[in-house]
Amino acid sequence: MTAIMKYDELANLADDPREMFQEVAHALVAAGELHRLFDLRLLQERHRHGLPLDRRTPIDDVEEPLRSQVEAGYLAACREVGELLLESGRLREAWMYLRPAGDKFSIRKRLASAVLDDQRADELIELALFEGIDPERGYAWLLSRNGTCNSITTLDGMSQQLDAADVRACAGVLLRHVYRELHGNLRGHYNKLKGSPPPSESSVGQLIDQYPELLAGGNYHLDVSHLQSTVRYARLLTDSALVEKAYEISDYGSRLPTDLQYPGEAPFEDLFAAHRRWFGALLGRDVEEAIQYFETKARSEGDDPRSTAAVETLLILLLRLERADEALAAYRELVTKERELSTHAPTLLELARASGNWERYETICRERDDLLGYASGLLARHA
Structure with a gap:
């Protein structure tokens, strides 16, 4: 700061506190000392309202309406410093200030243009997913970095902390990811059997319908626990294209050998077959049979x-x-x-x-x- 502004020049502004605060602010911004800028703004608020400058008086001890005015100044300082840190690319530090200001929008916008690399991956995933700024994007990053198993475990641990819309968004990310993996592995198996790739437009459902040899002899193409978790979360999804993918995964799972048919929780004890009924009904397939099945479970x-899971499922x-x-x-x-x-x-x-x-x-x-x-x-x- 001293290279920009001399201390004796600052002393000359002692009789003009407003100008002095402004000059110090300029100097701190130029030097990149943005945390000190926040301290300066708090000092400025205390001076403006005649409060002790040593910050020994907690804001909670200040009576209304003055307390609300001081809090407003505090939030304004958070926004100012947070935005400046964003502009400097210091996202984690920026969130320290934007969080109390309730401003997810600015950092969410910055995350949308961020490039995930080895150097910043942990920071970006932490902000987007674990801080809840953009869980859908953060979960997609997590899947790309840590793989399916770790990401499912993470979602299981976080699902109670996220709101319903965010869990649904993460479920969609997981479903698309697992479907791509299963689809790619099926195509690779087909290519190995036939010596050429299958038609490019063939879906998972078409592959297992048209080429049953893919599942012959107890073959399977993806960790079954990953498929189970995926269809379980997919029950939250309403987009018909995603429901179709979930149906195809459930159909695939229902064709696996009995020793790979691990039981689920009520009313999806017969996990893949029950989910196949569920998603099929949502797609207009065998609707009455599905309703009867889940009604029987509820009764x-x-x-x-x-024990309310079955009746909730029916409703x-x-x-x-x-x-x-x-x-x-x-x-x-x-x-x-x-x-x-x-x-x-x-x-x-x-x-x-x-x-x-x-x-x-x-x-x-x-x-x-x-x-x-x-x-x-x-x-x-x-x-």
Whole structure:
């Protein structure tokens, strides 16, 4: 700083604090001392409001309305320094300041143009995925760097921390990645058998339908646990093209030898075959059979409040098939007052809104003596 501005020149501005702060700020920016710039801005705020300059008075001890004014200055300083650090390419440092300011947009935009290389990979993945700035991009980077096994384990550990939209986005990334791997391995096997590659447009489903020899003799082409995790997460997806890929993976898995058919969790104990029914129904294939299958699973749960996965699965399937009135009827029959569903399941109010059957909704509320639910329905119905 001294090469840019002499200390005696700064002393001459002692009677003009505003100009002095501005000159010091210019000097710090020029020197790249942006963390010191943040300290300067906090000092400036304290001076402006007549607070002690040694920062021994916590902001929480400052009374309103002054506290709100000081906090606003603090956030403005965070944005200023964060943006300057972004411009310098110091993304991790920038996030230290942009996070309290609630500004994901600026750093998310910068991540979109970032190039993943050995030097910055850990930093970029940490920011995008683990800091939740752009989980979809971060998860794609993680897959490309660490592979499928590690990335599935990471998603399992993070899925409760991410919001539903971000988990769904990561599920899409995982599905496309695993589908490409399976597709590539099947094509490679075909080429080995036939001495030439299969038609370029052949999908996974077409390959296993048209060339059963690919699965002959207990052959498999990808770690089965990776396929299982992929279809499990794929249940979150609604895009028809992705659902089709999930169906093809499930169909492939259902054709594997019995000793590779590892059981899943209810109601997907027969993991690949059950998922094949699920995705097939969403694609308009054997819809009634799938509904009957999952309804049977839901009824077999009984009314055990600790076991709700099957009935939740049925409700979700019916709602996604745009059969909300049937879902509402199933809710009335299968979900007792004492049975609490998880946050993944549609609520009674959501089913009523989707079906438009407010009369049935109100009947259910009366049967359960649910005055709050009844009031919520009245508000939603007349909104």
